[in-house]
Amino acid sequence: MYKRPRQKAQPKKKKDEHNRKRDIIVNFRMSPEERAELEQRILISGKKKQDYMIQSSLEQKLEIVANRKMLMDIQHRMDEIETELKRVVSADAVDMEKLVGLKSLIELFRAVEE
Numbered sequence: 767m768y769k770r771p772r773q774k775a776q777p778k779k780k781k782d783e784h785n786r787k788r789d790i791i792v793n794f795r796m797s798p799e800e801r802a803e804l805e806q807r808i809l810i811s812g813k814k815k816q817d818y819m820i821q822s823s824l825e826q827k828l829e830i831v832a833n834r835k836m837l838m839d840i841q842h843r844m845d846e847i848e849t850e851l852k853r854v855v856s857a858d859a860v861d862m863e864k865l866v867g868l869k870s871l872i873e874l875f876r877a878v879e880e
Contacts, residue, residue: 788816830874840874843867 796804808818850864 792819840871843871847871 808815811818813821847864847868850861854860
């Protein structure tokens with residue numbers, strides 16, 4: 767693939783503490799009032815907007831409205847995780863993506879129990 771000469775000289779992007787690039791963009795729409803409230807909460811938190819949004823999104827308590835499709839998806843994910851766990855010989859061989867999925871399912875089941 768052809769690259770222009772000036773692109774080769776650019777420094778590599780920094781990586782975060784988990785050695786991965788944050789190159790995914792997430793967008794959503796909100797009203798001006800919601801935006802003002804969000805900006806106020808971010809200001810009060812003292813965090814960067816990106817860090818606040820990530821923490822708020824990932825640490826929220828899950829509210830579940832189950833339907834047949836959702837239950838089928840959960841069953842499929844559980845089957846994938848079971849296959850992965852049977853394959854694993856040591857903790858070092860575990861696929862981190864599967865562990866994140868397992869953590870999400872555990873949170874989901876805990877939310878259903880409450």
